[in-house]
Amino acid sequence: MIDDAVKLVRLARRPVSLSGAGLSAESGLETFRGRDPEALWSKHDPLQMATPEAFEANPQQVTDWYAWRRKVLAQAEPNAAHRALASRESMLHVTQNVDDLLERAGAREVIHLHGTIGRNHCAANCGHEEAIDMADPPPLAPCPTCGKWMRPSVVWFGESLPEAALEGAIEACVECDLLLVIGTSATVNPAASLIPLAKEASARVVLVNTEETEAGRFADVEIIGKAGEVLPKLLG
Numbered sequence: 001m002i003d004d005a006v007k008l009v010r011l012a013r014r015p016v017s018l019s020g021a022g023l024s025a026e027s028g029l030e031t032f033r034g035r036d037p038e039a040l041w042s043k044h045d046p047l048q049m050a051t052p053e054a055f056e057a058n059p060q061q062v063t064d065w066y067a068w069r070r071k072v073l074a075q076a077e078p079n080a081a082h083r084a085l086a087s088r089e090s091m092l093h094v095t096q097n098v099d100d101l102l103e104r105a106g107a108r109e110v111i112h113l114h115g116t117i118g119r120n121h122c123a124a125n126c127g128h129e130e131a132i133d134m135a136d137p138p139p140l141a142p143c144p145t146c147g148k149w150m151r152p153s154v155v156w157f158g159e160s161l162p163e164a165a166l167e168g169a170i171e172a173c174v175e176c177d178l179l180l181v182i183g184t185s186a187t188v189n190p191a192a193s194l195i196p197l198a199k200e201a202s203a204r205v206v207l208v209n210t211e212e213t214e215a216g217r218f219a220d221v222e223i224i225g226k227a228g229e230v231l232p233k234l235l236g
């Protein structure tokens, strides 16, 4: 399996990665789903933490939860999988992750489908936005421009993805000759739909995950293993 995947990765001229929370798991960031009992959606209700309605109903609770995640991220370091991906300079990275670990590993081109936890913007969309200090995240605060609450610049359930990010990801997946899919349960659309899209457009698909997923049916090669152990072998 690894040898087949190594060949596909080496031969690729337009490789693209599509990653999910499993990519950052070995950096100490919890995934949302999967067998891990600590997975975020096993401990928290996404409807209470990751929807615009949840923020409207209880902005303090949502802000505190993101402050906790921000502090964890401030302490985290890129792992061997981030470094291996970043080392392939011609690879474009599409990620569902809101962390900046790919960038910190040196990746040049990263498309964040679900936004970034490193910024806040006005919940009323007046246009005000700001970078935040992850080690010392701001408390719930009003927008300095319009007085509505500031919120994390991430995509919540029920919200549209940033248009430019989605368009860029679709174009990359249609044009790539290899899609390397890492650490995603492939359950959330439209991100998950990029996998069949690339396959139909004739890319080879390699999956790396600690468990089998629905996306397996689109894979040319499916490798069950930890991203931090598998990716250095594929890309080294």
Ligand code: OAD
Pocket (backbone or CB within 6 Å): 019, 020, 021, 022, 023, 025, 026, 031, 032, 033, 034, 035, 039, 046, 050, 096, 097, 114, 155, 156, 157, 182, 183, 184, 185, 186, 187, 188, 208, 209, 210, 211, 213, 225, 226, 227, 228
């Ligand atoms: P999930 O938590 O749904 O899936 C993580 C996947 O990573 C699972 O399939 C695990 O088996 C796998 N995994 C865990 N550790 C791994 C490791 N060390 N190496 C390789 N694989 C590993 O995360 P996503 O698919 O990213 O959205 O979830 C998609 C979206 O759902 C997220 O962006 C988030 C979430 O709700 C929002 O918050 C809007």
